[in-house]
Amino acid sequence: MSSxxxxxxxxxxxxxxxxxxxxxxxxxxxVISAETTARASAWLLGHSVLTERVYAGLPxxxxxxxxxxxxxxxxxxxxxxx
Numbered sequence: 001m002s003s004x005x006x007x008x009x010x011x012x013x014x015x016x017x018x019x020x021x022x023x024x025x026x027x028x029x030x031v032i033s034a035e036t037t038a039r040a041s042a043w044l045l046g047h048s049v050l051t052e053r054v055y056a057g058l059p060x061x062x063x064x065x066x067x068x069x070x071x072x073x074x075x076x077x078x079x080x081x082x
Contacts, residue, residue: 021048022073024066026058 021044025037044050053069 019048020073020077021050022070023050023052024055024062024069025053026055026061026063028057029060031060 023041023044025032027034029037041050041052044052051073053066055063055066058066
């Protein structure tokens with residue numbers, strides 16, 4: 001089981017038209033470079049309300065822990081759309 005580091009960017013005064021985005025990825029991905037992931041993260045910070053999770057030891061894959069985080073993210077987002 002991996003352990004996740006959560007980075008959530010919720011900024012005061014953010015444009016409400018910006019989408020909420022979940023960006024999960026492993027730190028052992030050998031398909032998408034760390035540089036590419038960092039660029040995507042930086043871009044998302046300026047163009048969305050970002051929830052980012054980095055999963056220690058996770059390769060180019062998805063884990064049960066990440067699926068749970070995605071599920072929670074969607075439930076929270078849909079609940080607030082009400």
